[in-house]
Amino acid sequence: MQFFSWWRSLASFRVRIALNLKGLTPEVINVDLLKGEQRAERYRKVNPQMLIPALIDEDGGPVLFQSMAIMEYLDDVHPHPNLLPSEPLARARVRALSGIVASDAHPLIVPRIRDYLEHELKLDEAARMKWIHHWLGEGMKAFEANLANSKETGRYCQNDAITMADICLVSHAVGCNFFKYDLTPYPTVRRIVETCMQDEAVSKAHPLKQPGAPAAA
Amino acid sequence: MQFFSWWRSLASFRVRIALNLKGLTPEVINVDLLKGEQRAERYRKVNPQMLIPALIDEDGGPVLFQSMAIMEYLDDVHPHPNLLPSEPLARARVRALSGIVASDAHPLIVPRIRDYLEHELKLDEAARMKWIHHWLGEGMKAFEANLANSKETGRYCQNDAITMADICLVSHAVGCNFFKYDLTPYPTVRRIVETCMQDEAVSKAHPLKQPGAPAAA
Incomplete structure (x- = not known):
């Protein structure tokens, strides 16, 4: 699992909490937004929207983006502990x-x-x-x-x-x-x-x- | 079911499509954002955030807000047709x-x-x-x-x-x-x-x- 993130990004922070709560430890790849690394070719291939965070769950698998969608995904695949109530x-x-x-x-x-x-x-x-x-x-x-x-x-x-x-x-x-x-x-x-x-x-x-x-x- | 909406609101439009797809026909209450009706006491009691749309599924039940959360709710409760794939x-x-x-x-x-x-x-x-x-x-x-x-x-x-x-x-x-x-x-x-x-x-x-x-x- 690869997690594209930046220390100051609040949306990355959200996903990082979710990963920690679920005990998941992805490889973390830093994308420095202040240096404009999100606009570099290397990252645009990952997420053409040039926003972080992004997550790749399996090698060669699709790039997940949008912090809410990533957290819902983690909750779908790793339901314990759940980030949403059942009712x-x-x-x-x-x-x-x-x-x-x-x-x-x-x-x-x-x-x-x-x-x-x-x-x-x-x-x-x-x-x-x-x-x-x-x-x-x-x-x-x-x-x-x-x-x-x-x-x-x-x-x-x-x-x-x-x-x-x-x-x-x-x-x-x-x-x-x-x-x-x-x-x-x-x-x-x-x-x-x-x-x-x-x-x-x-x-x-x-x-x-x-x-x-x-x-x- | 009561649906608080306004014709021009694009977030209301999203929920309206979801309701139609699922064959649900709530009572529609118009909240005219250009006239500022969202800031009137009557609507602030419904949604203190003064944004639309909002949905009340059952009389006396809680007010649901945020178009994405409302659509996810409708999908949880009325899954056919589903608005999300299963995988x-x-x-x-x-x-x-x-x-x-x-x-x-x-x-x-x-x-x-x-x-x-x-x-x-x-x-x-x-x-x-x-x-x-x-x-x-x-x-x-x-x-x-x-x-x-x-x-x-x-x-x-x-x-x-x-x-x-x-x-x-x-x-x-x-x-x-x-x-x-x-x-x-x-x-x-x-x-x-x-x-x-x-x-x-x-x-x-x-x-x-x-x-x-x-x-x-």
Whole structure:
């Protein structure tokens, strides 16, 4: 199994947590987005969309892409521990919470968007940071509102087992830390993120613990 | 079953296709995003994130949100016809193709983003349209590259049955039409979208055929 990833990529972080939870140890191939390695011929052959993460499960097998699709695949093939509950309404809630991050919030702050804001729209750093904080916050507000108002919320987002929703939430919280977005207004989010970080599968997947990351937190 | 939707919403369009394919006929409640009805107290009680679509399957039951999560739910509960293939690698490809639209491209052009570009960044119409076309195009390029280069591509995105990937692709193609983004460079996309539109479950879900839509195409 080959996992194309980069330390700072929050979508890679999600898949890394899922791999750790399932005890899978793929070969990790770093693709440095800041150096533009995703646009190099070598990686374009892997994923023509030039985004990470990507996963090849078997030699010569197809390249899997999109973090949510990769996690669903891992859950299909390696169901223990499951990243989704078994009951359909609970599965829907977990997938919807995951979507707040993976579909609504995170796509708005990834490098290609920040590049567009800087180089095409010529926004200064303050305006770019305002954009980033705005959309990080919209995601966190939606997540907190759901968690705080649902009887399904437990030790983790959905009762007492880690699911994809927790994985997405943790990735978003770390993104907030990267961009110094204050999580004080989100107590349920903070409680669950802290609980998740006590799990070694989560904590050792942290971006700052990966090869290539800067030494200081 | 109650379906909170709006004619122009492409995410609502996706769920509407899925409902039609499965022969489900929920009560439809319109939430006009241009009038800001998503921010009204009445709808905020349904979905605090103020986004559509949302679905309530049973009276008093939870509100389902996020189009991908709703489609997965419908597929869990009403599996015939299935919107995902049964084989894990094929499921992963369908979900990843879906994610190109649902996670990468569409979130960048929704009303709340267009509002931010206009009112916060004060972009003129040309700059806003350039943004929209750029991200519509990035999605279509990625989709076309995958479709054109995969042996899995058939009559539809994944062999010969309609899946979530086709639903997402059709919604994105209709979005391109709304914003006059030319699909000529995407022959595989166009072929599959045209094939999908021959299915009545798809064609009758078209945004312009919904209540509230303008009379002309």
